[in-house]
Amino acid sequence: MERHFEEELKDLSKELLLMGSLVEGMILKAVQALVSRDDKMAREVREDDLKVDQLQLKIDEMCLTFLALRQPTAVDLRTITSAMKIITDLERMGDQAVNISESAIQENKEAPLSPFPDLPKLAGAVQKMVRGSLDAFVNKNAESAKAVCQSDDNVDDLYHKIFKELLTLMKADIENVSRGLHLILVARNLERIGDHATNIAEDVIYLVEGKDVRHHVEKV
Amino acid sequence: MERHFEEELKDLSKELLLMGSLVEGMILKAVQALVSRDDKMAREVREDDLKVDQLQLKIDEMCLTFLALRQPTAVDLRTITSAMKIITDLERMGDQAVNISESAIQENKEAPLSPFPDLPKLAGAVQKMVRGSLDAFVNKNAESAKAVCQSDDNVDDLYHKIFKELLTLMKADIENVSRGLHLILVARNLERIGDHATNIAEDVIYLVEGKDVRHHVEKV
Numbered sequence: 001m002e003r004h005f006e007e008e009l010k011d012l013s014k015e016l017l018l019m020g021s022l023v024e025g026m027i028l029k030a031v032q033a034l035v036s037r038d039d040k041m042a043r044e045v046r047e048d049d050l051k052v053d054q055l056q057l058k059i060d061e062m063c064l065t066f067l068a069l070r071q072p073t074a075v076d077l078r079t080i081t082s083a084m085k086i087i088t089d090l091e092r093m094g095d096q097a098v099n100i101s102e103s104a105i106q107e108n109k110e111a112p113l114s115p116f117p118d119l120p121k122l123a124g125a126v127q128k129m130v131r132g133s134l135d136a137f138v139n140k141n142a143e144s145a146k147a148v149c150q151s152d153d154n155v156d157d158l159y160h161k162i163f164k165e166l167l168t169l170m171k172a173d174i175e176n177v178s179r180g181l182h183l184i185l186v187a188r189n190l191e192r193i194g195d196h197a198t199n200i201a202e203d204v205i206y207l208v209e210g211k212d213v214r215h216h217v218e219k220v
Numbered sequence: 221m222e223r224h225f226e227e228e229l230k231d232l233s234k235e236l237l238l239m240g241s242l243v244e245g246m247i248l249k250a251v252q253a254l255v256s257r258d259d260k261m262a263r264e265v266r267e268d269d270l271k272v273d274q275l276q277l278k279i280d281e282m283c284l285t286f287l288a289l290r291q292p293t294a295v296d297l298r299t300i301t302s303a304m305k306i307i308t309d310l311e312r313m314g315d316q317a318v319n320i321s322e323s324a325i326q327e328n329k330e331a332p333l334s335p336f337p338d339l340p341k342l343a344g345a346v347q348k349m350v351r352g353s354l355d356a357f358v359n360k361n362a363e364s365a366k367a368v369c370q371s372d373d374n375v376d377d378l379y380h381k382i383f384k385e386l387l388t389l390m391k392a393d394i395e396n397v398s399r400g401l402h403l404i405l406v407a408r409n410l411e412r413i414g415d416h417a418t419n420i421a422e423d424v425i426y427l428v429e430g431k432d433v434r435h436h437v438e439k440v
Contacts (some may be wrong), residue, residue: 003330008238035384057434061241063301064297064298065300067287067297067301068293068294068297071291073288074288077284077287077288078284081283081284081287081301081304084301084304084305085304088305146222156236160334167397167398170390170401171394171397173400175392177387177390177397178387178391181387181390181404183308184401186410188405188408210420214273214276214277214385
């Protein structure tokens with residue numbers, strides 16, 4: 001059974017990483033669709049989201065079956081319950097990427113705002129957090145997880161910088177108000193994806209160190 | 221053991237409802253702090269959030285202990301894993317309420333926007349969804365859960381109405397841009413709390429009917 005457990009856990013990790021890489025792709029695509037004014041790419045994000053949703057259901061069932069049949073305890077139990085939480089975060093990241101892609105389709109109808117905020121930089125930083133948090137889970141590496149939590153500060157700084165830039169543009173010219181507002185909401189979607197990655201990283205620290213940092217890191 | 225299970229589940233429900241009523245209170249308080257320009261009330265929301273966080277950790281541990289010691293299967297297993305997801309949603313609703321209370325403290329420094337959007341109505345609708353979703357879980361009532369999912373449409377409509385009103389005010393006068401933007405973000409926080417309640421309700425439907433509606437209701 002021990003061997004079986006390891007194999008099943010490996011399968012679970014594989015599916016989880018697949019779900020994660022799909023979500024990473026959605027984040028980058030959604031922002032790219034906005035920057036390069038590409039409606040087709042924006043629509044692809046919605047298609048990817050269906051795959052992400054299906055993977056969530058599949059992994060959720062794998063976890064439930066595992067709990068029911070293997071009745072794990074201690075760290076094995078926490079690994080499975082963490083996986084169930086992680087896929088919820090991933091699924092919601094996917095929803096945020098869909099929101100961005102819908103904003104892209106709206107924004108692409110109007111002339112681009114100039115100067116255009118550095119949303120790709122924010123998206124790149126957030127995508128790295130997603131990757132980092134999942135790698136930390138699969139490798140049960142608390143140090144990598146802590147690095148993810150720390151990089152959330154950088155994401156927050158980038159978000160606030162973009163927020164201020166856009167607010168300044170909006171105040172300067174009434175014509176910028178609507179477009180600026182939609183881009184602020186896009187930046188906020190990205191920032192929330194960073195929060196989800198932080199949630200995953202905090203779960204990993206709890207899993208590995210048995211120490212609950214969830215309500216410490218957040219409050220710093 | 222059967223009797224024991226029932227008792228433990230009752231304890232779990234009690235704690236979960238306590239956490240829920242704290243979160244409901246936070247939502248109403250945060251919006252009230254904004255409307256009545258009451259910084260003290262806004263700060264109370266942050267204090268309540270600490271209690272919510274502690275309850276999340278406590279209930280999470282209760283669930284893990286239950287899984288490890290009782291090794292439930294079938295619907296009992298799903299009840300516990302659902303509870304673990306529900307407290308994550310509740311905790312994040314609490315975070316949204318804290319965001320609103322922080323916006324309130326910011327907004328209270330400036331003259332109020334006029335006409336002021338009907339955020340209390342949106343907050344009331346959202347608070348009812350939270351209550352409804354938790355009652356549906358505790359009573360394992362799929363019909364009530366479906367009613368919660370349906371009322372999310374009403375919340376979305378209210379959100380879009382407020383969004384449009386504020387955007388119009390912002391476009392009419394550059395002086396309104398900053399305050400209008402912050403109120404839009406508050407409305408969005410409320411709308412997201414509604415999404416979390418919908419997530420809970422969908423979990424309940426899955427739990428009771430064994431039918432996964434999570435990726436159907438959302439996509440309507």
